[in-house]
Amino acid sequence: MNLKDKTIVITGAARGLGAAMARRLALHQPVLALVDMKAEDLAATAEACKQAGARVECFAANVAVEADVIRLFDDIVARCGAVHALVNNAGITRDALLIKFKEGKVESKMSLAQWQAVIDVNLTGVFLCGREAAERMIVKGNPGVIINISSISRAGNAGQTNYTAAKAGVAAMAVTWAKELARYGIRAASVAPGFINTEMVAAMKPEAREKLTSGIPLKRMGEPDEIAQTVEFILQNDYVSGRCFEIDGALRL
Numbered sequence: 001m002n003l004k005d006k007t008i009v010i011t012g013a014a015r016g017l018g019a020a021m022a023r024r025l026a027l028h029q030p031v032l033a034l035v036d037m038k039a040e041d042l043a044a045t046a047e048a049c050k051q052a053g054a055r056v057e058c059f060a061a062n063v064a065v066e067a068d069v070i071r072l073f074d075d076i077v078a079r080c081g082a083v084h085a086l087v088n089n090a091g092i093t094r095d096a097l098l099i100k101f102k103e104g105k106v107e108s109k110m111s112l113a114q115w116q117a118v119i120d121v122n123l124t125g126v127f128l129c130g131r132e133a134a135e136r137m138i139v140k141g142n143p144g145v146i147i148n149i150s151s152i153s154r155a156g157n158a159g160q161t162n163y164t165a166a167k168a169g170v171a172a173m174a175v176t177w178a179k180e181l182a183r184y185g186i187r188a189a190s191v192a193p194g195f196i197n198t199e200m201v202a203a204m205k206p207e208a209r210e211k212l213t214s215g216i217p218l219k220r221m222g223e224p225d226e227i228a229q230t231v232e233f234i235l236q237n238d239y240v241s242g243r244c245f246e247i248d249g250a251l252r253l
Contacts, residue, residue, distance in 0.1 A: 001145060001235055003028035007080040008235070009073075010034055011063055011129060012090030014041040016198040017149065019048075020224030021087055021231050026054035028232075033076045033083075035059045035090070063090050063125030073132040077140075085145040085235055086133040088126040088170065094118050095159045115162045122166035126173065130188075134181055143185030145235050148174045149227075150192040150244060155253045167192070171244045178242030187241035189234050194248025197221040218249035 008025055012018040013034035022032055026049035034042045034049070039060040046056045057079050061072040076083060094114040100107045130146050137144035153160050154167040170190060177188035195201065195212055201221060204212070213221055230247050234240050 001084070001143070001238060003030045003085075003235060005029065005031060006084040007031040007033055007076065007082050008085040008087065009076060009083060009129075009133060010087045010089060011061075011125070012036060013045055014038075015045075016200070017193070017196065017224050017227050018087075018089040019045040021089065021228040022049050022054075023052065024225060024228035024232055025235070026050075026052035026056075029053045029055075031055045031057070031080050033057050033059060033080055035061055035063075035072065037062060063129055064120035066128055069125075069128040069132050073129075073136055077136055082140050082142055083133050083136045083144065084142060086129060086147070087231055088129050088146065088148045090125055091122045091149065091166075092118060093160070093163055095163070096161075097159055098161050110161055118162035118166055122163065123169045126166075126170045130173065130177060134177070134184075134186060137186055138181075138184045144187075146174070146177060146181075146186065146188040147231055147234055148188070148190040150174075150190045152192055152194045152246065152248045152251065152253055154192055154244075157253050174244065175242050182241065187234075187238070189240055189242065190244040191227060191230050191234070192244050192246045192248070193222060193227050194246075194251045195221045196227060197223055216249045216251045220249065222247060222249060 008030050013022050014036040022045050032054045039058045042058040049056045061068045094117050096110040099109045148170040150171040151167040153164045156164050174188045174190040
């Protein structure tokens with residue numbers, strides 16, 4: 001896909017990986033539809049993308065709410081004309097052990113609220129956005145691409161029952177969509193980042209960062225732009241579909 005003038009939707013674009021993707025893709029002069037919970041949180045990302053040459057439209061939506069997502073994609077088509085690509089990036093964490101047992105008694109367990117919050121955003125939100133984007137691509141008759149942001153944690157990670165379930169799910173959904181939507185010229189894929197140097201990781205204590213990094217064969221965390229570069233590749237290569245790209249410095253959980 002030639003990205004110039006194509007409408008690319010990025011959820012969770014205010015910071016972190018979403019902002020990095022937006023900045024890299026902006027260099028191709030697309031129409032960027034940036035989405036986050038609050039539109040004002042997108043100001044810095046939007047300005048950087050405009051400076052790079054993209055047309056930018058900002059949207060507020062809760063991807064876990066069906067009515068919000070339907071309205072979101074209606075608004076994107078109304079303001080941008082079409083949907084050519086979607087990067088399903090929005091996500092949250094609510095980490096906890098399934099059961100914490102100490103000195104003969106249960107101290108805590110992952111609550112249903114912790115489970116449901118992550119599933120609602122990280123799995124249901126991806127489903128809703130993917131469905132609505134695909135519908136508008138099909139109705140408009142334009143080919144497109146859907147990319148789900150998974151995680152190395154999709155293979156299982158202690159303290160993340162909810163997150164791992166969701167991230168495994170979005171990778172599997174991308175394979176399913178690649179098979180179902182190919183007839184309409186729509187490709188789908190996923191990206192599973194390892195430990196990436198985002199704002200959240202940067203705020204960790206130095207000793208915790210060092211311990212985290214020591215287990216990575218390349219001995220460093222990935223940079224957000226390295227994930228963005230992978231997204232760029234998937235969008236541009238028209239024979240990529242149905243695969244999960246693990247970008248983790250050779251780390252395997």
